[in-house]
Amino acid sequence: MLIEKTKHPKAKPVDESKLTFGDLFTDHMVIMEYDEGKGWHDERIVPYGPISLDPAAMILHYGQEVFEGMKAYRAVDGRILLFRPEENFKRLNLSNERLCIPLVDVEKCVELTKEFVNLDKDWIPSAPDTSLYLRPFIFASDPHLGVRPGKHYYFMIIASPVGPYYPEGLDPVKIYVETEFVRAVKGGTGFTKTGGNYASSLKAQAVAKEKHYTQVLWLDGVERKYIEEVGTMNVFFKIDGEIITPSLDGSILGGITRKSAIEILKSWGYKVTERKISIDELAKAYDDGKLEEAFGTGTAAVISPIGHLNWGDKKIMEINNGKIGEVSQRLYDTLTGIQWGKIKDTFGWTVEVK
Numbered sequence: 001m002l003i004e005k006t007k008h009p010k011a012k013p014v015d016e017s018k019l020t021f022g023d024l025f026t027d028h029m030v031i032m033e034y035d036e037g038k039g040w041h042d043e044r045i046v047p048y049g050p051i052s053l054d055p056a057a058m059i060l061h062y063g064q065e066v067f068e069g070m071k072a073y074r075a076v077d078g079r080i081l082l083f084r085p086e087e088n089f090k091r092l093n094l095s096n097e098r099l100c101i102p103l104v105d106v107e108k109c110v111e112l113t114k115e116f117v118n119l120d121k122d123w124i125p126s127a128p129d130t131s132l133y134l135r136p137f138i139f140a141s142d143p144h145l146g147v148r149p150g151k152h153y154y155f156m157i158i159a160s161p162v163g164p165y166y167p168e169g170l171d172p173v174k175i176y177v178e179t180e181f182v183r184a185v186k187g188g189t190g191f192t193k194t195g196g197n198y199a200s201s202l203k204a205q206a207v208a209k210e211k212h213y214t215q216v217l218w219l220d221g222v223e224r225k226y227i228e229e230v231g232t233m234n235v236f237f238k239i240d241g242e243i244i245t246p247s248l249d250g251s252i253l254g255g256i257t258r259k260s261a262i263e264i265l266k267s268w269g270y271k272v273t274e275r276k277i278s279i280d281e282l283a284k285a286y287d288d289g290k291l292e293e294a295f296g297t298g299t300a301a302v303i304s305p306i307g308h309l310n311w312g313d314k315k316i317m318e319i320n321n322g323k324i325g326e327v328s329q330r331l332y333d334t335l336t337g338i339q340w341g342k343i344k345d346t347f348g349w350t351v352e353v354k
């Protein structure tokens, strides 16, 4: 594989404790191309920088794009660890399949990721709650204005040293239950990671922000009744000792942190149930004093306690007195403990980069 190292390395962040999310990028990036009849070819690592696109490139008109989010961690013993990277590329292929984008070779993508992280390893921060966020993505780039799948694609990976996704860090976030706009419906693209899902969420997020909420909680697009996800996170509720998370019915993203949280919680002996849960059921549990905790899970956000839920004019739920709950804290400590190599990885989820 071609590796072209930069001749102009950028200055690295001086104070890692001030890192925000997604504002800084490393020195290099991965590129691979696809052509009909040729398959994926010409994988290379080159200096990070702008790319040139034809104004008629299909991505700019019809949004045929998919992406992933994963992280590289600097473990306490100096090792560099990835967390379940093959799961990300398997999910990328699920998205690819739905968006008519050619599938990628999962093993090859993991190898490319390792090579890339190794080259830019000096960018992996080591301050608490920091990591190197990796963003693989694919888009159609051939110039054409008819609506059809592209014939030429770029696969790229860029990397960004990051701190917490939410400015709140591990402090509970305030979430607005969205009753006007919808994110996804069964049969649509809600289960994929494609830019359009996020573009269509911006309006609701802007309205929620005006009301001083961090994010919105999406309800199902048909009955506006069942809880789906936050958009940047899957959600979990602890009700009367049981942990409940919406089942993946086609309109919710199958989060890798979600899947890992379920496995950890079960290993601790919790009853974890994946099922439909309505906002009315949640409000009733709250009224009955049984809603003990709520939290979100995601690669970017890790575990984010939800301290306050606003359901329109109907109800304000102040969960666990607006404080982080015991399960959320323990899950955060365990997950990040595995990711930063502080806790033995009995699940076999981490992959060392060397």
Ligand code: COI
Pocket: 068, 069, 070, 231, 232, 233, 298, 299, 300, 301
């Ligand atoms: C992630 O958690 O990695 C995401 O993709 C969420 C968001 C940053 C888009």
